[in-house]
């Protein structure tokens with residue numbers, strides 16, 4: 301019998317002017333206050349990129365273009381795998397804003413990144429993200 305595939309959680313590394321968008325989770329309670337690359341689970345029949353665009357629209361009311369993957373698969377346990385993609389805000393997008401899932405969003409520099417309490421799954425991805433971000437982006 302074949303094993304069921306893992307649940308894929310996609311996360312967006314949205315960059316603008318050399319900064320990265322970080323979002324602070326409200327829920328679940330054990331992750332409350334910790335920072336993440338926003339995103340969520342891929343649903344059946346959906347591509348990873350479509351899932352990411354949907355999650356960012358739902359969670360932050362913003363529209364993104366999804367670029368290349370950054371970093372590798374991160375095992376989150378409980379049959380979940382985290383994958384990150386670089387992304388840009390579409391020119392006609394509203395500014396991302398915190399909604400039901402987050403209580404804050406911040407555009408952070410590489411130095412700020414080190415000061416934030418990130419979700420464990422995101423930490424191995426952040427160094428990869430910063431190799432793609434340049435001040436002129």
Ligand SMILES: Nc1nc2c([nH]c(=O)n2[C@H]2C[C@H](O)[C@@H](COP(=O)(O)OP(=O)(O)OP(=O)(O)O)O2)c(=O)[nH]1
Pocket residue numbers: 309310311336337338339340341342355376380382419420421422
């Ligand atoms: N979105 C996101 N989730 C992450 C990251 N790192 C990490 O460990 N996780 C975990 C936290 C959650 O247990 C899980 C994703 O859940 P989620 O709540 O964001 O997904 P979702 O929007 O599809 O939620 P739901 O429909 O199940 O409520 O992955 C990350 O960078 N971004």
